Amino acid sequence: MDALAGLLDGPRARGAFLLRMVMEPPWAVRIEDRAPICLMSVRRGTAFIVPSGGGEPVRLGPGDIAVARGPDPYTVADAPGTTAHALIGPGGVCTTLRGRPLSQDMVLSVRTWGNAADGATAVLVGTYLLDGEISRRLLDALPPLLTVPADTRTRPLLDLLDAEIAQDEPGQRVVLDRLLDLLLIAALRAWFARPGADAPGWYRAMGDPVVGAALRLLRHDPAHPWTVASLAARAGVSRAGLARRFTELVGEPPMAYLTGWRLDVAADLLRESDATVEAVARKVGYSTPFAFSAAFKRVRGVSPQEYRGSPQGKHLDLPDRQRRLPGGPPSARLTP
Known part of the structure; x- marks a missing residue:
């Protein structure tokens, strides 16, 4: 068993938070969910990830993959200077910056959320919610934010995840969890193998x-x-x-x-x-x-x-579940 397989074979995604975010500029979402790891990939348009503390914004184009390691907050936006209008907290709870519940206002369909159904930008988001799902040794080896350019090896996985994320068939949660694991392994394998990589x-x-x-x-x-x-x-x-x-x-x-x-x-x-x-x-x-x-x-x-x-290891209480984005387990899903 190799390094990445060994780390992810036992602890793996279980009811991970997955959704497609569809946005029309201007838009910006502040992420403060403290999740151990979040994977994002742009399907169309462009997006910027702006780290907290004045870090350099990172631009993502179609097919690019970003992996953000918690718990530090960051902002995902159409441009580095756009002011955030939404805040995602622990467990996928979404509010305005003043705390008003926002999830239901922006639900577009199953696991699809945003401000416009035909928005110029679409981003796939997959978040591991519990620390135990990703080995601490792996997390310690990663920077707060890493990016992997679009690649022919990850494109089929992204296409499949994009197709499956809006489905609501029996066993769908398990299918999505396993696809997220595969995509994360593929992204990290590419990142560790890059020229000059300082692998652990x-x-x-x-x-x-x-x-x-x-x-x-x-x-x-x-x-x-x-x-x-x-x-x-x-x-x-x-x-x-x-x-x-x-x-x-x-x-x-x-x-x-x-x-x-x-x-x-x-x-x-x-x-x-x-x-x-x-x-x-x-x-x-x-x-x-x-x-x-x-x-x-x-x-x-x-x-x-x-x-x-x-x-x-606790689950969210009921009020938080009711305010979650539509990417959580079926019991937490909002009805548009």
Whole structure:
């Protein structure tokens, strides 16, 4: 399993926020949803992404893809100087800048939102709503905003997502989630492979015959009682040789990497399943729930029980659901 597949194979989009935004200039939307990652692609016309804090505006043309990493806010507009007239908050809640609910006023059709049905600009938007859906290691490797130029390899995925986003068939949510995952992987693969890319150590290390093999073993079976010696034996090198090369390429020793990966997996299990803390501990390689809880709290700052009950995994309350844009799950969809 390679680096990107490994990161996205387990934690993946579940009920992601997807919509087609159709706008006639002048228009600007302020994004303050604090979502971990948002993918945008222009289908027609042009759009600018203006980062907060005075960053340089980024222009997107047809087929270009932008990936914005939260939680920092940004503005999407027809031009860098256009004043925002709408604000999108956590969970896709849309209001005016003064707080008046705005979603219903701008719903055009299923998962389509904007100020004009035949607007000059159309943008596909896909947002991962929960931190657990994207590995923290991946998020840490990304800049606040990255762009990938239009490419023949991503065009078919964009065409399919554009066709499916306005459909409302059985199983549609799962289809859209998987298309979003595929498009994100394709975009990140292109970005990491660009000339002069400063890819993270774990990504470059996957191409190393020794360290790549060790990484795949750790990621595939985090519950195994790994030691540096047993990992080196499986990789076919000496213990010292593996420890030195692993640390050099990945940036941390093998057992430190394994601890981080185990706790990443555990965090998603705590959020997405009803498994007991003891069961989660076993699934990620801890012999006792006490040892697991101590390690989890040392790294995450809270106990597994506290993490499971934290607002990170909570659903929106009813008033927020009623004000959401039409790209959320069916229960949150507005009727035009």
